[in-house]
Structure formats: structure tokens, C-alpha cells
Amino acid sequence: MDEPLPIDTGTSAIGQVPLAPEDPVAQVLIDHPVPHLARAFDYAVPEKFAATARPGVRVRVKFAGKLRDGFLLERVEETEHIGPLATIERITSPVVVLTPELLRLGEATARRYAGTLSDVLRLAIPPRHARAEKAVLKAEKAASQDSVPSRRPKADVNAVGDSAADDSADTIERLGDWIVGQAPADESDPFPAAEHPRVALTCVPGxxxxxxxITAGLTAARATLAAGESVLWLVPDHRELAVLSAALDASTDLPAYSVLSADQSPEQRWTAWLHGLLGRTRVTIGTRAAAFAPIRGLGLIICFDDSNSNYLDQHAPYPHAREVCLLRSTIESTGLLFVSTDRSAEIQRLVEIGWLRESSPTGPDRREGAPRVFVPDEERDPFARQRIPSRAWQLMRAALRPGPKDTNALGPVLVQVPRSGYYPVFACARCQEVARCPRCSATLTTQSEVGPFACRACGYHSDSFSCGRCRSNQVRSIVRGRGRTVEELRRALPGIEILESGGDDIPVAIDDSPRLVVATTGAEPYALGGYACAVLLDSLWPGPWMRSTDEGVSRRLRAAVLVRPRTAGGVVYLGDDDETIRTTVTTFDPVTTMSRSLRDRRELGFPPYRRIVELTGAGADIDSVLTAVPELSELIRDDDGDDQKAVAAYPISAGDSVGEQLTHLSASRSAKKLPQVRIRIDDPQSL
Structure with missing residues (x-):
């Protein structure tokens, strides 16, 4: 009887390519959009790459007959694959971009949001720019003997996109000098870096x-830097990035810093990313993607305005920068400072369970640092129900052309309107019925009293209007837009300069000269020295969702905080009917408002006390997902044409388990070529 032939279990490569003498097998994470293929595969390490094929480098490998990018995760001695392995075709760069800390953060984020590691790394690591990398590595080699990095030129630091180089650049620079110059000289240090505190803070104008x-963040940053650690500072958009850069420029006692933003060119972004990776800068500022930025010796993460919608990434797996900061702080044992003008439900829950420490101003400090707030008084003022009541006109005129008896100081006046346009929402003048599209029943909009009338939902357009209820052709405004407001103000206040802000034209900052600034919600420019007065028109109604009142409070506070404190004559006229918004803005106490709101959410089991997942797809496919993950409890389901949208909840304690189950389920359905169900976890607008 013949003896069986011996089985050769040694590692070999296709084409008999000589392999690295040690650890010849590389586990490579393929950058692939298909869920079941976005995982690690074994590849052989050619002998020529024995020294450069290090864990964390970018590589190019052949996959399904095509060259694909990937990350080398680990090198091992053996493979479980039977037969020769394909080899690594190229080492894209010798730089280890996927550090162990970033890998752990990417894996944690993928579990948190039921995504793939490849999707997360696509958001976390910018595309490589060869020329920028060559320049940085050359400078790094030349400066290898320097123990302290030199401060970067101001022109490089301010390269945050076109917005920082516009006509208001000089005003932004003056704004930075003013921020640093106005900071209290006896500013205490509530953020000792050695303790790595986790703090939540709400701001008043002061x-x-x-x-x-910025002044609160600078205090915390200085303490962290003095302890020899680095700082990561996140802001929601380019405007905050511009003024923060200006303040850091004016703070001559701070070291070099890097800027990371989607508005940068690929070369600028990759340069800044490498500066953080190589430890050339100790302060990194940026927008949401900077939450993943590699920083040596990270000691503090500062996040401003965490409830801002810009922090929610619209690419899979749809992570929120606030949650990435929380994960990173836990993984790397860093300090945290959440500073904002409002208070989000997620941060307040962490304060109440003791994970974050409250450091907001007390009652007397809030009252002294905030402006005086007026609300309509229907009983005493017969004109209080007008869109711009007589009291609001008085406050505006007193700030623009003060008389001898006016106590508030001369300065710019902010007029906040909910929307742009002329009549963004209007109704029939006879029966008061809201004007709706005859095709799809969505609300109609118009640019003037006589039309044209259009529907943004289905594209309907008409030169005339006819009420579906009473057939009247006359219209009246429910919410006037920026265009109509400017028209009214120009007639009532001739000779006063009016600046519009909204849409694609949003100034970052203005000087302190008296003028009217009419801005849509979220487009309010910063004012040097603060606004003398703000008139917040109309009632804000962000939408029919659970957090609509939270959003209304946030939008009003973001405008009101731009006004000088009452000690400097600052006043606000608030046109809202909502009692919660009125109380919060009048007292400048969003913490108490959110604390009361959380009591109801805790009893009802609503977020943030449970996590939610939004599933979009065919009804049968959604049912199969819900059946496969027993922790999910379906809350609501809506039909959306051929697809359905279901929202389910699950306990926070089951977060990682549910995330992993959903990830594996997506990969399994992908491998079986079954229709995918889109998964979004903790989208604020799901409920």
C-alpha cells in the first residue's frame, strides 16, 4: 500500500517570489465598499518589503484581479490559507498612518455605529498627497535634532479654505486680538491637566x-500644554475655525498648531495630518473629521457646540463627532471639555450620572454676564403681536441712534429670521389656510406677494395662487423671510446700513460700527465687541421631531450669546411663543431646561436613555433584521414609497453587542447577494 504524500504547510507566494525571512504573512485590510469584503485577507510579504512592510502602512494589493488600497494590520508567521498567497504589490508610503490608537478608535467606532472598519478609516485618514508627504518628511529629517517645534507662519495656519481669505480677514484678525485682550487677567484654572478631567460647560456672553x-478653551489648553501634553479642539464649521485660528495667532504664548478641515486642499490637509502624526504640532484644531486626527501625547479634547448638526457625518457608518470624542477619551485616557451655549441631552445625561463634571456659571454670574431679554407683553402692548412690535423698534433705534435717555450703547443690531426668501411659508389671506401644493400637499413658497408660487418637494410652479379651501387669490405671510424683512427695515430705518447674511454669503465677522445685520438662523456673524441689540423674529419651529424644542433653544441661544452683557447695555427681544424657549433664553439656563426634559425621556425610555437604530429598506428585509437581533424593540414604521423606514430601540448596555450583530448581518446579506438594509444608529432626527 502506498504511503500518503507529505503535505507542505509552509507559506509560499504565487510565482515563487522570495519571501521575507521573518513573519512572511501580512494581514491586509482591504478598502472595499462591499461589507463582506471589507475585512483582512492574508498576503505574502516579498523579501524586498521585509523592512518597509510594517503594521499601519498603506499598501497596494491585487484583489479580484484589480489593484486595491489597503492597510497592513499585522505580520504573522503562518497563514490558514491553503495554497500560495498573492503578494503585496507595493508599499504606498513608508509612513505608519494607521497607529495602534487609531486602529482601536476605528474598531470602537465601527462597533458603535454597526459599520465596517474600512468605512471608518475612509473618514479618519485623508487621501495621501505625495508632494506634501515628501516635503513634510524632508522637514522632519532636517529638524530631527530640534526638541521644540518652531511656530508655523501665520499664512500657513490660516489656510482653512476660501472663507478665511475674504474681505473680512482684517476683521477676523482684530477679533482674535480682542478675544485674547479681553480675557480676565485673574482667570482661574479649573482644568488641571494632570487629573485629565471631563467637564461640561455652558457659556454666557461675558x-x-x-x-x-474660546477663552474657556484657551484656559484648559494652556493647563494641558503646561503639563507637556497635546490638545485637540473641534468646532462645527469654517467660521468658528477662522476665529479660533485668529485667537491662537494672538496668543503668543501657545506653540504651533495644525488646522484640519474639509475646506482645505488635499495638500494642506495631508500636511496638517502628518504634522500631528509626527508630533510637529501640539495643538490641532478642525471640524468633525479631526476627531480622528493622530496626536502624540494627547491630553485634552475640546468640543465646541456638540449638538450642532455639522458634527453628524453623512457618510457610512454615520458617526457623530461627539461620540467619537467620548470613545477616544476612554481609549486614550484623555481629558474632555464640552463647551457650548446650550446643553445637549447626551451631555446632560453624562453629567447626571457623574461621568462629566458640571462647570457652568452659577445664577448670579449668568445674570451679570447675559444681556437683558424682553418678550412680547400682550396685556400691556397692543402691538405686541405684530411681527416687529413697537418695543423691538425702540430697542433697535436706541442701539443705532441712541438718544440722551437711552442706556444701551451704540453698536450693531442683529435681526434673526428663521428662513431666507420673501414668504417662505404663507397662507390664504381670507381663510388663513396654509398654502399647499395641489400635487403633493407640501407647503408652497413664494418670492413676492404676487408670485410666482413654487413647491420645493415636487417642483410644481405657478404664476398664480388659488386657495384649495375658499378659492381666494390673496395671500398673507405666516413666516416672513430675510428678503421681506430687509424690505421692511429699509423703509422704517432709512440711511442705516443693512448687511444680509445667509445662504452662500455668510460673513465670518463684522466690526463694531452701528448697522443692521439681517441673518437667517445659523448664519449670524460674530461682531467685534458683541452686538448692542438682537431682535429674534418669529417663532422657530425646526420640525415635527422629538428634539424640536431642543433645537429651538439652541438656535435662539446661539444668537442671544452674541449680544453684550447687560452691564454693557446689551438687550435681546425674543419673539417666540414657546414657553420653554422663553424661559431658557430669559434666564440663560439651558442646563435646568434640559435636566427637566430628561426626566420625561427617562420615564418614557427615549434617547439618550436608550439607543435607537433606523432601518431603511423593504419591509420583509427590515423584519428579518429585527428578528435576527432580539435586543431591538420596534418603535415606529413609516412607508416611503417602495421602501419602509423602521425605528427600533435597544439598551445602552447592549450597544457593542447590537453593533456587532448588525455588522455581521449586513456582511452576511451582502455575501448572499440579498438586498441591503441601510442602518443608521442614533440619528437625532430618527424620532
Whole structure:
């Protein structure tokens, strides 16, 4: 009887390519959009790459007959694959971009949001730019003997996109000098870096209206830097990035810093990313993607305005920068400072369970640092129900052309309107019925009293209007837009300069000269020295969702905090009917408002006391997902044409388990070529 032939279990490569003498097998994470293929595969390490094929480098490998990018995760001695392995075709760069800390953060984020590691790393690591990398590595080699990195030129630091180089650049620079110059000289240090505290702070205007978040952040950053650690500072958009850069420029005692933003060119972004990776800068500022930025010796993460919608990434797996900061702080044992003008439900829950420490101003400090707030008084003022009541006109005129008896100081006046346009929402003048599209029943909009009338939902367009209820052709405004407001103000206040802000034209900052600034919600420019007065028109109604009141409070506070404190004559006229918004803005106490709101959410089991997942797809496919994950409890389901949308909840304690189950389920359905169900976890607008 013949003996069986011996089985050769040694590692070999296709084409008999000589392999690295040690650890010849590389586990490579393929950058692939298909869920079941976005995982690690074994590849052989050619002998020529024995020294450069290090864990964390970018590589190019052949996959399904095509060259694909990937990350080398680990090198091992053996493989479980039977037969020769394909080899690594190229080492894209010798730089280890996927550090162990970033790998752990990417894996944690993928579990948190039921995504793939490849999807997370696509958001976390910018595309490589060869020329920028070559320049940085050359400078790094030349400066290898320097123990302290030199401060970067101001022109490089301010390369945050076109917005920082516009006509208001000089005003932004003056704004930075003013922020640093107005900071209290006896500013205490509530953020000792050695303890790595986790702090939540809400702001009032104080000595730097609208920008006290920067002075608070600078205090924390200085303490962290003095302890020899680094700082990561996140802001929601390019405007905050511009004024923060200006303040850091004016703070001559701070070291070099890097800027990371989607507005940068690929070369600028990759340069800044490498500066953080190589430890050339100790302060990194940026927008949401900077939450993943590699930083040596990270000691503190500062996040401003965490409830801002810009922090929610619209690419899979749809992570929120606030949650990435929380995960990173836990993984890397860093300090945290959440500073904002409002208070999000997620941060307040962490304060109440003791994970974050409350450091907001007390009652007397809030009252002294906030402006005086007026609300309509229907009983005493017969004109209180007008869109711009007589009291609001008085406050505006007193700030623009003060008389001898006016106590508030001369300065710019902010007029906040909910929307742009002329009549963004209007109704029939006879029966008061809201004007709706005859095709799809969505609300109609118009640019003037006589049309044209259009529907943004289905594209319907008409030169005339006819009420579906009473057939009247006359219309009246429910919510006037920015265009109509400017028209009214120009007639009532001739000779006063009016600046519009909204849409694609949003100034970052203005000087302190008296003028009217008419801005849509979220487009309010910063004012040097703060606004003398703000008139917040109409009632805000962000939408029919659970957090609509939270959003209304946030939008009003973001505008009101731009006004000078009452000690400097600052006043606000608030046109809202909602009692919660009125109380919060009048007292400048969003913490108490959110604490009361959380009591109801806790009893009802609503977020943030449970996590939610939104599933979009065919009804049968959604049912199969819900059946496969027993922790999910379906809350609501809506039909959306051919697809359905279901929202389910699950306990926070089951977060990682549910995330992993959903990830494996998506990969399994992908491998079986079954229709995918889109998964979004903790989208604020799901409920």
C-alpha cells in the first residue's frame, strides 16, 4: 500500500517570489465598499518589503484581479490559507498612518455605529498627497535634532479654505486680538491637566460676547500644554475655525498648531495630518473629521457646540463627532471639555450620572454676564403681536441712534429670521389656510406677494395662487423671510446700513460700527465687541421631531450669546411663543431646561436613555433584521414609497453587542447577494 504524500504547510507566494525571512504573512485590510469584503485577507510579504512592510502602512494589493488600497494590520508567521498567497504589490508610503490608537478608535467606532472598519478609516485618514508627504518628511529629517517645534507662519495656519481669505480677514484678525485682550487677567484654572478631567460647560456672553467658548478653551489648553501634553479642539464649521485660528495667532504664548478641515486642499490637509502624526504640532484644531486626527501625547479634547448638526457625518457608518470624542477619551485616557451655549441631552445625561463634571456659571454670574431679554407683553402692548412690535423698534433705534435717555450703547443690531426668501411659508389671506401644493400637499413658497408660487418637494410652479379651501387669490405671510424683512427695515430705518447674511454669503465677522445685520438662523456673524441689540423674529419651529424644542433653544441661544452683557447695555427681544424657549433664553439656563426634559425621556425610555437604530429598506428585509437581533424593540414604521423606514430601540448596555450583530448581518446579506438594509444608529432626527 502506498504511503500518503507529505503535505507542505509552509507559506509560499504565487510565482515563487522570495519571501521575507521573518513573519512572511501580512494581514491586509482591504478598502472595499462591499461589507463582506471589507475585512483582512492574508498576503505574502516579498523579501524586498521585509523592512518597509510594517503594521499601519498603506499598501497596494491585487484583489479580484484589480489593484486595491489597503492597510497592513499585522505580520504573522503562518497563514490558514491553503495554497500560495498573492503578494503585496507595493508599499504606498513608508509612513505608519494607521497607529495602534487609531486602529482601536476605528474598531470602537465601527462597533458603535454597526459599520465596517474600512468605512471608518475612509473618514479618519485623508487621501495621501505625495508632494506634501515628501516635503513634510524632508522637514522632519532636517529638524530631527530640534526638541521644540518652531511656530508655523501665520499664512500657513490660516489656510482653512476660501472663507478665511475674504474681505473680512482684517476683521477676523482684530477679533482674535480682542478675544485674547479681553480675557480676565485673574482667570482661574479649573482644568488641571494632570487629573485629565471631563467637564461640561455652558457659556454666557461675558467679556467676549459669542466667543467665551474660546477663552474657556484657551484656559484648559494652556493647563494641558503646561503639563507637556497635546490638545485637540473641534468646532462645527469654517467660521468658528477662522476665529479660533485668529485667537491662537494672538496668543503668543501657545506653540504651533495644525488646522484640519474639509475646506482645505488635499495638500494642506495631508500636511496638517502628518504634522500631528509626527508630533510637529501640539495643538490641532478642525471640524468633525479631526476627531480622528493622530496626536502624540494627547491630553485634552475640546468640543465646541456638540449638538450642532455639522458634527453628524453623512457618510457610512454615520458617526457623530461627539461620540467619537467620548470613545477616544476612554481609549486614550484623555481629558474632555464640552463647551457650548446650550446643553445637549447626551451631555446632560453624562453629567447626571457623574461621568462629566458640571462647570457652568452659577445664577448670579449668568445674570451679570447675559444681556437683558424682553418678550412680547400682550396685556400691556397692543402691538405686541405684530411681527416687529413697537418695543423691538425702540430697542433697535436706541442701539443705532441712541438718544440722551437711552442706556444701551451704540453698536450693531442683529435681526434673526428663521428662513431666507420673501414668504417662505404663507397662507390664504381670507381663510388663513396654509398654502399647499395641489400635487403633493407640501407647503408652497413664494418670492413676492404676487408670485410666482413654487413647491420645493415636487417642483410644481405657478404664476398664480388659488386657495384649495375658499378659492381666494390673496395671500398673507405666516413666516416672513430675510428678503421681506430687509424690505421692511429699509423703509422704517432709512440711511442705516443693512448687511444680509445667509445662504452662500455668510460673513465670518463684522466690526463694531452701528448697522443692521439681517441673518437667517445659523448664519449670524460674530461682531467685534458683541452686538448692542438682537431682535429674534418669529417663532422657530425646526420640525415635527422629538428634539424640536431642543433645537429651538439652541438656535435662539446661539444668537442671544452674541449680544453684550447687560452691564454693557446689551438687550435681546425674543419673539417666540414657546414657553420653554422663553424661559431658557430669559434666564440663560439651558442646563435646568434640559435636566427637566430628561426626566420625561427617562420615564418614557427615549434617547439618550436608550439607543435607537433606523432601518431603511423593504419591509420583509427590515423584519428579518429585527428578528435576527432580539435586543431591538420596534418603535415606529413609516412607508416611503417602495421602501419602509423602521425605528427600533435597544439598551445602552447592549450597544457593542447590537453593533456587532448588525455588522455581521449586513456582511452576511451582502455575501448572499440579498438586498441591503441601510442602518443608521442614533440619528437625532430618527424620532
Amino acid at each position: 467679556s467676549t460676547p459669542g466667543l467665551s467658548w
